[in-house]
Amino acid sequence: MRPPIFSYFAPNAVSDVVRLLAEYGADARVLAGGQSLVPIMNLRIIRPAALIDLNRCAGLTYIEKRGDYIAIGAMTRQLDASRSAVTNEYCPIVAQALEKTGPFAVRSRATVGGTIAHADRVAELPAVAVALNAVMVVEGIQGSREIPACDFFLGDLTTSIAPGEFLREVRFPVCEPGSFSKFSEVSVRQEGVAVVGLAVYLENEDGVVTKIAISAMGVGSTPVRLHNAEASLQGNYLSPSTIEAVANLASAEVNPMADPYASAAYRKYVVASMLRTSLQEAAKGELK
Amino acid sequence: MSSSSTLIKFFVNSIEMAAEAEPRELLVDFLRHRLGLTGTHVGCAHGACGACTVLIDGRPTRSCLTFAIQAEGCEIQTVEGLGCGGELSPLQEEFRNHHALQCGFCTPGMLMSACALLNENPDPSEDDIRHALAGNLCRCTGYTNIVRAVAETARRLKSERGE
Numbered sequence: 001m002r003p004p005i006f007s008y009f010a011p012n013a014v015s016d017v018v019r020l021l022a023e024y025g026a027d028a029r030v031l032a033g034g035q036s037l038v039p040i041m042n043l044r045i046i047r048p049a050a051l052i053d054l055n056r057c058a059g060l061t062y063i064e065k066r067g068d069y070i071a072i073g074a075m076t077r078q079l080d081a082s083r084s085a086v087t088n089e090y091c092p093i094v095a096q097a098l099e100k101t102g103p104f105a106v107r108s109r110a111t112v113g114g115t116i117a118h119a120d121r122v123a124e125l126p127a128v129a130v131a132l133n134a135v136m137v138v139e140g141i142q143g144s145r146e147i148p149a150c151d152f153f154l155g156d157l158t159t160s161i162a163p164g165e166f167l168r169e170v171r172f173p174v175c176e177p178g179s180f181s182k183f184s185e186v187s188v189r190q191e192g193v194a195v196v197g198l199a200v201y202l203e204n205e206d207g208v209v210t211k212i213a214i215s216a217m218g219v220g221s222t223p224v225r226l227h228n229a230e231a232s233l234q235g236n237y238l239s240p241s242t243i244e245a246v247a248n249l250a251s252a253e254v255n256p257m258a259d260p261y262a263s264a265a266y267r268k269y270v271v272a273s274m275l276r277t278s279l280q281e282a283a284k285g286e287l288k
Numbered sequence: 289m290s291s292s293s294t295l296i297k298f299f300v301n302s303i304e305m306a307a308e309a310e311p312r313e314l315l316v317d318f319l320r321h322r323l324g325l326t327g328t329h330v331g332c333a334h335g336a337c338g339a340c341t342v343l344i345d346g347r348p349t350r351s352c353l354t355f356a357i358q359a360e361g362c363e364i365q366t367v368e369g370l371g372c373g374g375e376l377s378p379l380q381e382e383f384r385n386h387h388a389l390q391c392g393f394c395t396p397g398m399l400m401s402a403c404a405l406l407n408e409n410p411d412p413s414e415d416d417i418r419h420a421l422a423g424n425l426c427r428c429t430g431y432t433n434i435v436r437a438v439a440e441t442a443r444r445l446k447s448e449r450g451e
Contacts, residue, residue, distance in 0.1 A: 001333040007291045008311030008357060038353040039334035042314070051311070055358060079347075103423020105341050105348040105401060191422040 003041035010053040014139060017057055017166060022141040024050040026163040031055070032075060032114035035106050052166075060113070060168065065090055069135070069171040074113025078125075079104070081112050090174045093132070093181035093199060097124040100183070103191045116152075117167040119159050119222070122194040126153055127217035128183060130225060131199035134172045140165035153222040176211075179203045180282040184274040185217075188261055194218060195262045198274040202233075202282050209233045216271055219256035228253045229275065238283035247276040296360045300325070301369030309356035316340040318356035319366060327367040327396050331425075338424035341397035342366050348404040348423075367396035370403065378448075379403060379441045388437035390428035397424045402438045412442055 011017050021028055029048035031037060032055075040046050054060060060075035063084045070090050072081055081087055082098035101107055101115065101124050115125045116136060128134070129149040136147045138161050145165070152160050161167060175181055185197035196218040203211040212233045214226040229250040236242050256267035293308040300323065307322050314333070319325045319342070331339030333352045340351040343365040370377040376384065379402055389395045398421060405412055405420035412420070417438045418431075426434065 001330075002314055002317065003312045005291050005310075005312055008355070010358075034353050034355075035335060035350070038314075038355075039336075042334050042352070053355075053358065103338070104404070104420055105338060105350055105423045106335065108347040109349050109353070191419070 001042050003038075004044060004047045006048055007050045008053065009050065010056040012056055012058055014057060014059060014168065017052060017054065018139055018141050018164075020050070020052050021164045021166060024052075028052055030117070030166045032117070033077065033110040034114075035102070035110040036114065036118040036120065054166075063087060065174070066171075069173050070094075072112045072170050072172070074111060074117075074167050074169060076112045077108060078110045078112060078115070079107040082107070091132075091172045092175060093128055093183050093201060094125070094172055096181065096183040097128045097197075097199065100124050100185055100187075100191070100194070100197075112170055113167045116170055117159060117161060119153055119155075119157050121156055121221050122197070122218045124183065124185065124194065124197055124217070127197050127199045127215050127223040129153075129170065129172070130223040131201055131213045131215035132173050132175075133213075134170055136161075136167055137169040137171065138162075138165045139168040144168065146171075150225075155221045175201065176203050179211075180285070182278040182281060184278060186270050186274070193261075196256075196267050196270045196274070198271060198278065199223075200275065200278040200282070202279075204238075204282075207237050209236055209238065214250065214275065216250075216254055219254040219267055219271065224254065226250045226253050226271075226275075233279075238279055243276055243279045243283065246279065247272040250275045294357055296357055298359045298361060299363045301365055302363070311355060311357050313356045314352050315342070315354040315356045315359055315364075316351035318359075319351065319364075322356075325366050325368050329393055329396055331393070331397075336425070337394070337397075338401065339394050339397040341400045341424065343400055343404055346404070346407065348401050365400070365403075367399055370399060378444055379406070379438070382437040382441045382444065383434070386433045386437040386440065388429060388433040394424055394426045394428075398426065398434055402434075402441070405438070406442060406445065410442060410446065412438070414439065 027049040031053040060073045062073040063086045064071050078098045082095045087095045115123050134149045136152050180202040182200045185194045187194045199215045201213040212230045215223045217223045251268045251272035256264045258264045297306045329339040331337035335350050335353045342351045
């Protein structure tokens with residue numbers, strides 16, 4: 001099994017990447033870690049005429065704290081990002097999610113930019129990006145654009161990256177000291193493809209929730225924020241009765257699909273269960 | 289920089305090599321067909337089974353999801369590099385001792401994933417071993433003996449180092 005013939009380019013500089021993208025437009029695909037793109041090329045689901053390999057391109061691998069966000073270069077390997085001291089200190093939920101993206105051989109090759117740009121409905125990092133409202137920096141011949149996560153994920157394998165552009169950097173807002181972060185998921189088998197996942201981020205003041213963000217993946221074609229559940233937590237204490245009510249609200253708020261892995265009812269059940277467990281953990285640990 | 293064959297240079301099991309590769313040629317096919325290194329197996333050819341796992345610059349990688357042309361300048365380790373002069377490596381010996389294979393199809397990938405683990409973590413827990421092998425599917429053994437073989441290899445190497 002091998003892909004159809006394509007033209008291959010391995011530019012060394014971002015300026016060459018955008019020049020090639022301008023030349024080939026929608027006929028080109030950008031190759032990052034290849035852990036999602038190459039399977040669908042091997043299966044001939046997509047047949048790009050030109051493949052622009054970023055693996056030799058300078059200036060796309062870094063993790064830096066810049067003021068109130070951390071910037072991760074698109075070609076940073078997921079394994080490196082999940083082990084990075086910067087990620088773990090300032091954005092622990094990114095590290096948590098990247099521990100679940102696949103087995104070691106996949107994470108050692110797969111990239112932060114790749115999983116965001118591929119936008120699989122059960123990919124972990126897009127769910128975190130939506131919860132934290134990360135900013136995607138895309139680059140084209142016209143220059144760069146910053147796209148907030150709420151405008152970035154449009155549907156299955158579809159983002160607002162335009163033909164001629166590529167994802168260059170992802171910016172995750174810094175999680176406040178003392179905040180609570182939890183990424184949970186259910187998958188068919190450990191380190192296999194996820195079925196449902198939940199990202200929870202919470203800040204509190206004396207036990208009162210001052211900021212809350214919840215996003216679910218695997219319940220639609222893109223990650224979704226659970227606005228009703230968030231609104232009902234804002235300004236409240238995490239009492240057992242509140243947690244139970246919010247978990248039920250979250251379950252009612254999602255409208256998931258059924259597929260061979262799980263029924264819609266199961267997905268609703270799991271969303272409630274994961275949220276309940278996360279909030280109980282938050283109440284026990286951080287909100288004494 | 290095109291769709292025609294390109295000469296690439298790289299190291300395979302510490303031996304410098306050069307060969308032509310078409311851009312669409314997967315590393316696993318290149319190893320098997322151009323270099324005759326048929327120890328690396330093609331299972332699913334879309335990254336699900338782990339049979340084709342090799343080490344690229346020390347890291348376990350699916351060679352069915354890597355193009356040969358991307359290996360320019362890299363050090364590739366395959367299962368052929370584990371033993372020496374017809375002798376099995378300690379890891380391979382423990383696979384044999386523990387009956388950690390039946391049909392053997394997944395074994396090259398299992399060995400390379402286990403090798404990467406032991407290089408990075410010489411004293412892995414059972415949980416570490418299971419995590420490291422989670423991307424390698426075996427339909428024969430039920431994994432128990434594979435995990436035992438890796439654990440025993442770690443113990444053996446530790447005692448050989450005099451720890």
